[in-house]
Amino acid sequence: MNTTEIGFGYRPRAAYASDPAQTRGRLVLEPESATRTPFQRDRDRIIHSTAFRRLKHKTQVFIAHEGDHFRTRLTHTIEVSQIARALARALRLDEDLAEAVALVHDFGHTPFGHTGEDALNEKMRPWGGFDHNAQSLKIVSELERRYANFDGLNLSWETLEGLVKHNGPLTGDIPPAILAYNDHHDLELGRHAGLEAQAAAIADDIAYDTHDIDDGLRAGLVTLDMLEEVPLCAEILADVRRQYPDLDAVRTAHELMRRQITLMVEDVIATASANLERLAPRSPAEVHTAGVTLVNFSASMREAESELKSFLYSHLYRHPQVMRVRASADVIVRDLFDRYMTDDAALPEDWRERQAVRDEAARARHVADFLAGMTDTYAVREHRRLFDRTPDLG
Incomplete structure (x- = not known):
C-alpha cells in the first residue's frame, strides 16, 4: 500500500497553518534565502547557536554527572522537537516552524534546572526577577553575538511569537525583558500563538511526562510497581504484561514509554482535529484571535496527565535524594x-x-x-x- 493512501505521505499545508511565504519578517531586514524558507533558516540558526550547544550540559532532572544516560536539556529538547514535528505533520502545519519553536523553547534555562532559576529569581527580585522564558527571548534577540549586522539570531516574527507565547497569551505580570522587546517589535502578547507553537508546547509536556518516568526508573527512585498507582501508566502496564508476561523490567519500562507517547500524541491529534473542525479557522490570524488553545489534550487525558504530574512531583521531583x-x-x-x-x-x-x-x-x-x-x-x-x-x- 502506498503511504499516501494511509495518510503518512505529503499533505498540503492547511489554511490555518503558518505560511513561510507570508511571514511577518524579521526585526532587521535581510535578503531571503534562495534554498530555505524563513522558518528553516530560523531552525538552522537555533541549532548552530552557542545557547543550543550549552543545553547538553544543563540539568533536566538529574545533574549530568549522576549518570551518562539521564536526559539533559539538549536530549529533552531533541525529543520535544521530534514530537512537535509529528503533531505538525498530522495537523498539516508548518513542521519547520514547530521544530524551531521546540528547539529554542529551553534556551533561557539556568544551570541546575528549576533550582537555578528559583535561586536566580530570588536574587533578582529587587530588579524584576528572573524568568527563563524572558531569558530565552533575550538570548535570541541580544546575547548571541555571531552575525555582522545584528545581535542575537534575528529570528522571524512567527518563531519569536511562538517562543514567547508557546504556553499561552501573556497577561498580567509580564517579565520586563519581554515588554522591552515588545515595545519595538510587537509580538501581540495578549493573543494566542500559532498552532505550531501550541504543538511545541504540548510536545514538551508529553516528552517530560514520559521521559522523566524513564529517568526516575533508571535512578531507582521510581519503580514499575509504584507506577501502578497512576491510572495512565497502570492501564498501559497491564496491557504490556498481558501480552508479554515474562518480559524483563527494562523492556517493560521501554514498552510503557513508547506506548504512553503514542497514546498521548494520538489523543492530541484527535482533540486538535476536532477543535479545528469545530472552529474552522481559515487563516493563522483566526487562530491568533480564537481565544482558546486548539492543540490540547482531551478532558480525560488532561485529567490523567494531571494525576501523572502529581505522582512525579511527589515521588521524583521532591524525592529526598x-x-x-x-x-x-x-x-x-x-x-x-x-x-x-x-x-x-x-x-x-x-x-x-x-x-x-x-x-x-x-x-x-x-x-x-x-x-x-x-x-x-x-x-x-x-x-x-x-x-x-x-x-x-x-
Whole structure:
C-alpha cells in the first residue's frame, strides 16, 4: 500500500497553518534565502547557536554527572522537537516552524534546572526577577553575538511569537525583558500563538511526562510497581504484561514509554482535529484571535496527565535524594551571584568589558545573564575557582 493512501505521505499545508511565504519578517531586514524558507533558516540558526550547544550540559532532572544516560536539556529538547514535528505533520502545519519553536523553547534555562532559576529569581527580585522564558527571548534577540549586522539570531516574527507565547497569551505580570522587546517589535502578547507553537508546547509536556518516568526508573527512585498507582501508566502496564508476561523490567519500562507517547500524541491529534473542525479557522490570524488553545489534550487525558504530574512531583521531583542535590546547587548559584555582584575581577574579561553601565540594576541583570548562560559543569568549576569549598553534588 502506498503511504499516501494511509495518510503518512505529503499533505498540503492547511489554511490555518503558518505560511513561510507570508511571514511577518524579521526585526532587521535581510535578503531571503534562495534554498530555505524563513522558518528553516530560523531552525538552522537555533541549532548552530552557542545557547543550543550549552543545553547538553544543563540539568533536566538529574545533574549530568549522576549518570551518562539521564536526559539533559539538549536530549529533552531533541525529543520535544521530534514530537512537535509529528503533531505538525498530522495537523498539516508548518513542521519547520514547530521544530524551531521546540528547539529554542529551553534556551533561557539556568544551570541546575528549576533550582537555578528559583535561586536566580530570588536574587533578582529587587530588579524584576528572573524568568527563563524572558531569558530565552533575550538570548535570541541580544546575547548571541555571531552575525555582522545584528545581535542575537534575528529570528522571524512567527518563531519569536511562538517562543514567547508557546504556553499561552501573556497577561498580567509580564517579565520586563519581554515588554522591552515588545515595545519595538510587537509580538501581540495578549493573543494566542500559532498552532505550531501550541504543538511545541504540548510536545514538551508529553516528552517530560514520559521521559522523566524513564529517568526516575533508571535512578531507582521510581519503580514499575509504584507506577501502578497512576491510572495512565497502570492501564498501559497491564496491557504490556498481558501480552508479554515474562518480559524483563527494562523492556517493560521501554514498552510503557513508547506506548504512553503514542497514546498521548494520538489523543492530541484527535482533540486538535476536532477543535479545528469545530472552529474552522481559515487563516493563522483566526487562530491568533480564537481565544482558546486548539492543540490540547482531551478532558480525560488532561485529567490523567494531571494525576501523572502529581505522582512525579511527589515521588521524583521532591524525592529526598533529588532535593539534597538541589540544595547544593542552590548554594552554588547564590554564592556565584553574590560574588559577581561585589567583585568585578571575578567575571571573565569579556563580560567585564561588556559591563559599561554601573548602576546596580544594570549590573544585576548583567550578572544574571552571565549566570543563566552557564552549564552545570561550568558553574561548578567557577565556584571551585572562587571559593574554598564547593558543595558536593554527588
